[in-house]
Amino acid sequence: MFRDVSSCNTYNYGDALYWDARYVQEGGSFDWYQRYSALRPFVRTYIPPPNSTVLMVGCGNAVMSEDMVKDGYESITNIDISSVAIHMMRTKYDHIPQLKYLQMDVRDMSFFLDESFDGVIDKGTLDSLMCGSDAPISAAQMLAEVCRVLKPGGTYMLITYGDPTVRMPHINRPVYNWKISLYNIPRPGFQKPESTSSSRKSYLDPIPLTEKGLLPPDFILEDPDSHYIYVCRKNNNTEMDNIPPYRLTANIL
Numbered sequence: 008m009f010r011d012v013s014s015c016n017t018y019n020y021g022d023a024l025y026w027d028a029r030y031v032q033e034g035g036s037f038d039w040y041q042r043y044s045a046l047r048p049f050v051r052t053y054i055p056p057p058n059s060t061v062l063m064v065g066c067g068n069a070v071m072s073e074d075m076v077k078d079g080y081e082s083i084t085n086i087d088i089s090s091v092a093i094h095m096m097r098t099k100y101d102h103i104p105q106l107k108y109l110q111m112d113v114r115d116m117s118f119f120l121d122e123s124f125d126g127v128i129d130k131g132t133l134d135s136l137m138c139g140s141d142a143p144i145s146a147a148q149m150l151a152e153v154c155r156v157l158k159p160g161g162t163y164m165l166i167t168y169g170d171p172t173v174r175m176p177h178i179n180r181p182v183y184n185w186k187i188s189l190y191n192i193p194r195p196g197f198q199k200p201e202s203t204s205s206s207r208k209s210y211l212d213p214i215p216l217t218e219k220g221l222l223p224p225d226f227i228l229e230d231p232d233s234h235y236i237y238v239c240r241k242n243n244n245t246e247m248d249n250i251p252p253y254r255l256t257a258n259i260l
Contacts, residue, residue, distance in 0.1 A: 022139065023088045023112075025113045030091040036068045039131040040166050040234050043074035045192060048211055051160040053238050054126030056080045062124040062156065064149075067092050076105045084124070084202030086111040102196045114148035129153070130166045133177075137169070146177045153185045159243030167235050176218040178239060185239035187220070188213045193230035200229075 008229060026155035042089040043050070047100060054061060057080035063072050084107045087093055093110040100106045111118060113132055153163050163185065165175060171189065192210045193199070215223060 025133045027089050027091045030068060030089055030095065036070050038069040038071055039067070040168070041130070041192065041195065043078070045195065046166065047078065049190065049236055049238065050075070050128070051078070053164060053240070054128070056183065059125040060123065062086070062127045064129050064153070065135065066108070068095060068132070071130065072106055073100065073103070076103060080103050083107070084109065086113065086116070087111050093165060112136065114152060116144055116152045116156055119156045123156045124156055125161045127153050127157055127161070127163045129164065133165060134167050134169060150178060151185060153197055154185070154241065157241045159241055161241050163239040164240070165237040165239065167237065170235060171216065171221045174235070174237060178237060179220050183239070184242045186242055188238040190214065190236040190238070191218060191228070191233050192236065193233045197230045197233070
C-alpha cells in the first residue's frame with residue numbers, strides 16, 4: 008500500500024500549514040467533490056436524522072453540515088487540522104447550536120471517547136492524507152481512529168475519487184470489522200453521452216464487487232471523473248455479515 012499519486016500534485020495536502028495558508032488566501036466556502044443535495048439519499052439512509060450523532064472529518068469551509076442541519080440533523084461535530092478554517096467556521100456558525108467545530112488531526116482523535124458517533128463522513132480527507140508524506144501510515148492511523156469513535160452498527164461514509172484498487176487495500180481490513188457497500192456517482196454537472204450504454208439502472212444501486220473487493224469486469228464508468236462512495240458499516244456482531252446493502256431511493260425521507 009503506497010502513496011496514492013494518481014491525482015496528487017506537488018502540494019502536501021496532509022500538512023496543516025498548507026491548509027492554513029489556503030484558507031487565509033481563499034476564504035469563502037467550498038464543498039469538495041459533491042454537495043449535500045447529491046449525497047442526501049446516501050446520508051439519510053445510512054446515517055438517519057434527527058438523532059444520529061455525526062462527525063464530519065476534514066470539514067474545511069464546506070456548507071454541507073449547514074445543509075444537513077437544515078435537513079433535520081441535530082448534532083454534527085466538525086473537525087479540521089486547520090486552525091484557520093475552524094476559526095472561520097466557528098465565527099460563521101456560532102448561532103447554530105447543532106454545529107460544533109474543533110481543531111483536530113484526524114489521525115489522533117483521542118479527545119473523543121470510544122464509540123461516540125453514529126456516523127463519520129469523509130469528503131476528501133483520506134484522499135488528502137494519501138497525497139501526503141507517509142501516506143500508508145497516515146491512512147492507517149486515521150482509519151483506526153474512525154473505527155474507534157464509531158458506535159457498533161455505525162457508518163463511515165467515504166466520498167473519494169479513489170477506485171477500489173487504491174482504496175480497498177486500506178479500508179477493507181479485518182481489524183476494522185466493516186461491511187462495505189460501494190456506490191459511484193458522476194461529478195456535478197456531468198451529462199451522460201447518449202451513445203453510452205450501461206447495465207446500471209440507477210446511481211443509487213450498489214455496485215456488486217468481486218470476491219477481491221474490486222469492480223466487476225463489465226462495469227462501465229460513465230464519468231471518468233466520478234466519485235466513489237464507500238459505505239462502511241461497523242459490525243456489532245457476526246450476524247451483520249448477512250445484512251445486504253440498503254435499497255436507496257432518491258426521495259428518501
